Amino acid sequence: xxxxxxxxxxxxxxxxxxxxxxxxxxxxxxxxxxxxxxxxxxxxxxxxxxxxxxxxxxxxxxxxxxxxxxxxxxxxxxxxxxxxxxxxxxxxxxxxxxxxxxxxxxxxxxxxxxxxxxxxxxxxxxxxxxxxxxxxxxxxxxxxxxxxxxxxxxxxxxxxxxxxxxxxxxxxxxxxxxxxxxxxxxxxxxxxxxxxxxxxxxxxxxxxxxxxxxxxxxxxxxxxxxxxxxxxxxxxxxxxxxxxxxxxxxxxxxxxxxxxxxxxxxxxxxxxxxxxxxxxxxxxxxxxxxxxxxxxxxxxxxxxxxxxxxxxxxxxxx
Amino acid sequence: xxxxxxxxxxxxxxxxxxxxxxxxxxxxxxxxxxxxxxxxxxxxxxxxxxxxxxxxxxxxxxxxxxxxxxxxxxxxxxxxxxxxxxxxxxxxxxxxxxxxxxxxxxxxxxxxxxxxxxxxxxxxxxxxxxxxxxxxxxxxxxxxxxxxxxxxxxxxxxxxxxxxxxxxxxxxxxxxxxxxxxxxxxxxxxxxxxxxxxxxxxxxxxxxxxxxxxxxxxxxxxxxxxxxxxxxxxxxxxxxxxxxxxxxxxxxxxxxxxxxxxxxxxxxxxxxxxxxxxxxxxxxxxxxxxxxxxxxxxxxxxxxxxxxxxxxxxxxxx
Numbered sequence: 001x002x003x004x005x006x007x008x009x010x011x012x013x014x015x016x017x018x019x020x021x022x023x024x025x026x027x028x029x030x031x032x033x034x035x036x037x038x039x040x041x042x043x044x045x046x047x048x049x050x051x052x053x054x055x056x057x058x059x060x061x062x063x064x065x066x067x068x069x070x071x072x073x074x075x076x077x078x079x080x081x082x083x084x085x086x087x088x089x090x091x092x093x094x095x096x097x098x099x100x101x102x103x104x105x106x107x108x109x110x111x112x113x114x115x116x117x118x119x120x121x122x123x124x125x126x127x128x129x130x131x132x133x134x135x136x137x138x139x140x141x142x143x144x145x146x147x148x149x150x151x152x153x154x155x156x157x158x159x160x161x162x163x164x165x166x167x168x169x170x171x172x173x174x175x176x177x178x179x180x181x182x183x184x185x186x187x188x189x190x191x192x193x194x195x196x197x198x199x200x201x202x203x204x205x206x207x208x209x210x211x212x213x214x215x216x217x218x219x220x221x222x223x224x225x226x227x228x229x230x231x232x233x234x235x236x237x238x239x240x241x242x243x244x245x246x247x248x249x250x251x252x253x254x255x256x257x258x259x260x261x262x263x264x265x266x267x268x269x270x271x272x273x274x275x276x277x278x279x280x281x282x283x284x285x286x287x288x289x290x291x292x293x294x295x296x297x298x299x300x301x302x303x304x305x306x307x308x309x310x311x312x313x314x315x316x317x318x
Numbered sequence: 319x320x321x322x323x324x325x326x327x328x329x330x331x332x333x334x335x336x337x338x339x340x341x342x343x344x345x346x347x348x349x350x351x352x353x354x355x356x357x358x359x360x361x362x363x364x365x366x367x368x369x370x371x372x373x374x375x376x377x378x379x380x381x382x383x384x385x386x387x388x389x390x391x392x393x394x395x396x397x398x399x400x401x402x403x404x405x406x407x408x409x410x411x412x413x414x415x416x417x418x419x420x421x422x423x424x425x426x427x428x429x430x431x432x433x434x435x436x437x438x439x440x441x442x443x444x445x446x447x448x449x450x451x452x453x454x455x456x457x458x459x460x461x462x463x464x465x466x467x468x469x470x471x472x473x474x475x476x477x478x479x480x481x482x483x484x485x486x487x488x489x490x491x492x493x494x495x496x497x498x499x500x501x502x503x504x505x506x507x508x509x510x511x512x513x514x515x516x517x518x519x520x521x522x523x524x525x526x527x528x529x530x531x532x533x534x535x536x537x538x539x540x541x542x543x544x545x546x547x548x549x550x551x552x553x554x555x556x557x558x559x560x561x562x563x564x565x566x567x568x569x570x571x572x573x574x575x576x577x578x579x580x581x582x583x584x585x586x587x588x589x590x591x592x593x594x595x596x597x598x599x600x601x602x603x604x605x606x607x608x609x610x611x612x613x614x615x616x617x618x619x620x621x622x623x624x625x626x627x628x629x630x631x632x633x634x635x636x
Contacts, residue, residue, distance in 0.1 A: 010335045012383065015328030017416075018405045020490040028453070036450070038397065038497050039529050039551045041584065042577060050453025056490045058402060065330065065383075079356065084376060084435045087336045098335075117402045117434040119493035122449040131440040132354070135346070135368025172338040172374045175437035179356045211357050233357045259360060266359065 010094070011101040012065040022192030023056030023113075023185075028123060054126065055182070057189035058083075058117040059196075061108045062097065068104025071202055071225055071315060075100075075109050076190065078207025078231075080134045080177045082116030083109035085206075089300045090166035096204075096299045099308035108201070110193055112212065113186040115175055131176040139171060143296035144253040144260065157253050159293030161301035170300065183212065190216040200225040202315050207296065210234040217244060226315055231296050233263065235270050245280040246270075247314050249307065251294030252287040282314065328412070329419040330383040340510030341374030341431075341503075346441060372444065373500070375507035376401075376435040377514075379426045380415065386422025389520055389543055389633060393418075393427050394508065396525025396549075398452045398495050400434030401427035403524075407618045408484035408491075414522075414617045417626035426519070428511055430530065431504040433493055449494040457489060461614035462571040462578065475571050477611030479619035488618065501530065508534040518543040520633050525614065528552040535562060544633055549614050551581065553588050563598040564588075565632050567625065569612030570605040600632065 028049050037043035060083065061072075075086045075097060086097040086109055100107050111118045114127075121127040134142075141148045145167065146156040156164045190212055194201065202225055205213035210232025217224040218236060221243040230249045236242060248271065254264040267283055274281035286294045291303065298307050346367050355361035378401065379390075393404045393415060404415040404427055418425050429436040432445075439445040452460075459466045463485065464474040474482045508530055512519065520543055523531035528550025535542040536554060539561040548567045554560060566589065572582040585601055592599035604612045609621065616625050 010331075010333030010381075012333060013328075013331040015330060016334070016380075017328045018402055020487070023490060025486070036497055039501075039526050040498075041529070041553060041581070042526075042551050044577060046450065047453070047456065048450065050455040051489075052451055052453055053486065053489045053492070060405075062334075063328075082435045082437075084336055087378075111435070117400045117429070117491075117493075119400075119434075119451075119491075122451050122494040132364065132366065133370055133437075133440050135365070135370055137368040138365065168343070168371065169338070171369075171371045172341060173435075173437075174371070175435075176440040179354055180358075183357075208357050208360075211359070233360050235359060259362060263359070 011098050013101070014063045014065050014067065016060065016062045018058065018060045019196065020056045020058055021196045022189035023053055026052050026054055026126060028052065028125075054119075054121040055113050055185040055189060056118055057113060057193050058111040059108050059193055061106065062101055063106045064101040064104060066104055067106060069316065072106045072108060072197065072199070073100050073202045073204055073315075074193070074197070075107060076112065076203065076205040076209040076213050077110070077115065078205075078209045079179070080174050082173065082175055083111045084116065084173055086299060089163060089304060090169040091163035092166075093304065096304065096308045099305055100312065103309070103312045105312070108193070108197060110190065112209070113189045114178055114182045118189075120176070120178075127178050127181055129178060129181075131178050133176045134171075134174050136168065136171045139174070140167070141257065142259075144251065144256045145295055147256070157256070157293070159252075160295065161293040161303055162295040162297055163300065163302060170297075186212045187215045187219070191220055194220060194223040202226045202228060204228040204230065204311070205232060206230045206299070208233050218242070228311055230298060235266055236273075242274055242277060242279050246274055247281070247311065248283040249298060249311070250283070250285050251296060251298055251301070252292050253295070329416050331419070332381040332383050332385065334378065334380045336376065336378045337514065338374045338376055339514045340507035341371055344370050344372055344444060346370065372437075372439040373431050373503040373507060374436055375431060375511050376429040377426050377511055379424065380419055381424045382419040382422060384422055385424060387634065390424045390426060390515065390517070391418050391520045391522055391633075392511070392515070393425060394430065394521065394523040394527040394531050395428070395433065396523075396527045397497070398492050400491065400493055401429045402434065402491055404617060407481060407622060408487040409481035410484075411622065414622065414626050417623055418630065421627070421630045423630070426511070426515060428508065430527070431507045432496055432500045436507075438494070438496075445496050445499055447496055447499075449496050451494045452489075452492050454486065454489045457492070458485070459575065460577075462569065462574045463613055465574070475574070475611070477570075478613065479611040479621055480613040480615055481618065481620060488615075504530045505533045505537070509538055512538060512541040520544045520546060522546040522548065522629070523550060524548045524617070526551050536560070546629055546633075548616060553584055554591075560592055560595060560597050564592055565599070565629065566601040567616060567629070568601070568603050569614060569616055569619070570610050571613070
């Protein structure tokens with residue numbers, strides 16, 4: 001053992017690993033060959049035709065050295081992000097991946113179709129595009145950090161728990177997306193991830209990931225011990241039976257835009273539907289619980305560790 | 319502690335974490351606003367203009383519970399792959415990340431510009447494209463698994479150490495690339511990664527990553543304790559002084575294509591240049607050392623653990 005331990009930090013692990021799941025093989029035919037210079041030393045006739053594997057998901061799993069709970073947690077990012085969003089907050093505190101490991105859970109982190117290490121499909125015949133990338137201004141407004149006109153000064157809503165000084169660090173984690181075009185593939189791939197895990201999980205999804213998670217869970221409820229929807233944009237079809245417990249977690253400043261006023265009403269409607277079904281559910285409007293100032297990104301806000309602790313406690317409540 | 323430890327495997331860790339490094343902010347202006355349906359529940363006027371952060375690198379670091387060497391190892395993927403290529407072999411054995419952790423090294427795994435969690439830039443005004451994705455057929459031939467006409471039958475060269483039955487699993491890890499267009503940005507970002515690490519490292523790069531690694535190392539030799547070029551396509555400009563030890567590792571079947579005949583000659587030329595400078599260097603043509611059948615992917619071949627062991631021993635040889 002050496003004493004110079006830089007880098008340092010993070011939770012001790014019994015082990016970690018990764019796998020790909022799902023996707024499909026496709027064949028491209030009839031496209032012209034072109035001369036491409038790959039590197040200063042390598043150029044050749046590049047043939048774009050052939051066999052490709054697209055629409056897989058990538059998963060990294062981590063088992064803490066002090067594992068205390070049998071239930072694994074699966075973390076699914078929102079639109080325009082990758083699994084890296086769970087690893088650290090923009091201001092360098094531990095992310096929810098580290099928090100849940102520290103609580104004693106094994107955690108699976110997904111890069112779903114089109115995002116991160118899952119890769120993406122550059123063939124317009126299969127994914128027509130165009131892909132879009134979220135601007136800092138859009139994130140500022142959509143994530144309820146502050147009013148649009150206050151972006152330039154980075155002046156946030158008051159109170160605001162997002163680490164605003166690190167706002168520009170967060171947008172480094174933004175990646176392109178193909179809105180709605182890849183949703184069905186993402187649902188299929190997440191289903192394959194859960195099948196590969198092979199035992200019921202707590203599925204925790206953020207934002208647009210909540211839509212993918214909910215569709216996947218409704219298609220295979222036997223794989224879901226609980227669904228945690230954090231600032232989700234996904235809701236079940238009217239009348240759908242939901243056979244697993246659901247926790248919804250929602251931050252503050254929901255009157256910021258008409259979109260969020262609408263979503264807030266939907267969260268309440270979803271909770272009422274679940275209650276009417278007799279399905280265990282809780283909806284945490286954090287501001288109504290006395291916790292003011294959370295943004296759309298509670299896993300990055302200054303009380304992120306506390307919220308992860310409450311979610312863990314909820315998962316352990318029979 | 320619970321006994322049900324699935325998933326299981328991997329090396330125990332003292333900790334792990336991640337960070338982004340490098341890149342730049344860009345401003346997009348004058349593009350038209352369009353109505354986009356993001357999810358079934360969310361649609362709004364999407365404004366593609368604004369501030370974006372592009373060309374960053376993403377890095378995951380891992381410290382083994384039993385760390386025995388102060389020198390950190392930085393792993394840089396080749397073209398069309400991400401850092402996931404180091405985590406596991408296509409047939410599910412431990413990857414070189416796990417091997418080097420098991421040897422007692424702290425390891426940094428890079429997703430460089432355009433790849434994996436680093437994200438990519440969808441604006442043709444900045445990255446003109448078109449992006450390309452490697453086909454299974456191209457990988458089969460370029461990686462010296464077998465002759466092109468033997469792809470359909472998946473009949474490899476004899477001997478062949480690549481796990482051919484898992485060939486189709488490997489191509490799940492392929493991601494799009496923008497040939498040469500992102501090279502300068504990749505060199506800048508890798509330089510920022512090394513600056514962030516802040517102490518000399520062993521930089522181990524594969525294939526096109528060897529070109530990025532060599533350029534980065536020549537620009538900041540004080541950050542490089544050793545450079546390991548595995549099946550690299552990168553060589554220094556004529557007459558460049560190389561101030562750090564270099565190990566080149568090259569597999570078998572180099573007579574498969576004119577490209578590899580040419581690269582084999584360049585490996586020898588590079589070694590001769592280093593020797594003439596008095597720079598410590600070794601070049602391992604594995605077949606000439608009696609190890610037949612390695613492909614372009616020695617970190618995935620059936621003797622991957624043994625080669626990682628030899629590289630580790632080389633790093634520890636003064």
